[in-house]
Amino acid sequence: MHSNSKETNVYWGEVVTPFFQNRKFYLAATEKGLCRVLWPSESLDDLQAWVNKMIPDANLEEGQHKVAEYVQQIKDYLHGKRKTFSLPLDMRGTAFRIKVWNALQQIPHGETRSYADIADAIGNSKALRAVGTANGANPIPIVVPCHRVIGKNKTLTGFGGGLENKKRLLNLEGYDDYIDKGHLRYQF
Structure with missing residues (x-):
């Protein structure tokens, strides 16, 4: 063989x-x-x-x-001892998703962006739902910080790791300026 x-x-x-x-x-x-x-x-x-x-x-x-x-x-x-990662990544996904995941890595520790912000960052302001889908399909959570994306209205929205983990990750970074509820339908 x-x-x-x-x-x-x-x-x-x-x-x-x-x-x-x-x-x-x-x-x-x-x-x-x-x-x-x-x-x-x-x-x-x-x-x-x-x-x-x-x-x-x-x-x-x-x-x-x-x-x-x-x-x-x-x-x-x-453990709160590191704010950035210095690891090589082997991202597996479509070109669009990898573009979104690269944009996520530009969100500083302790800050958030909306889906609209990410869509603008990748030069496709109309791709809100596709950005949301790519964010949800992120294969490298925590390191590629999809938890730093919240709704434009400051709601947590959905999260593959569960909203409780999203809150805990944001709180770990000292960020708590969100509305503590998720939506079945995303508020981009």
């Missing part, structure tokens, strides 16, 4: 931190960089399904030693 394409290895490791009540969560990286951060509510099966979809030729294998720096920087952030 041989393949024409070079195999990719995706290494996973686990993170345990008091921020999430010591519930473990997983992250994964390729040789290029961090590609996925899961929430404590997600499992290794969820990671495998994501890898199968986004990096179909990849082998997923335990590699705590390979992801040690990623784990440490995320722990430092969640």
Whole structure:
């Protein structure tokens, strides 16, 4: 059995931190960089399904030693010791989504932007819903700070990691100028 394409290895490791009540969560990286951060509510099966979809030729294998720096920087952030990340990223998504995720990384620690702000930042002011969808599909939450996007009316809106985690991440950064409610329909 041989393949024409070079195999990719995706290494996973686990993170345990008091921020999430010591519930473990997983992250994964390729040789290029961090590609996925899961929430404590997600499992290794969820990671495998994501890898199968986004990096179909990849082998997923335990590699705590390979992801040690990623784990440490995320722990430092969640302990309030780090405000920015200096990690290589291997973002997997459409060109549009990657543009949105790059814009998210420009939002400073402790600040927020609206979906409209992100749409303007990527030069597509009419793409509010697409920005919301891309934000929700962010495979590298926390490091790519999708939690820093709130509704134009200052409501928290939805969040893949749950609104409670969104509030906690914003509060960790010293930001609390939001209206504590989410919407089934986004207020962009």
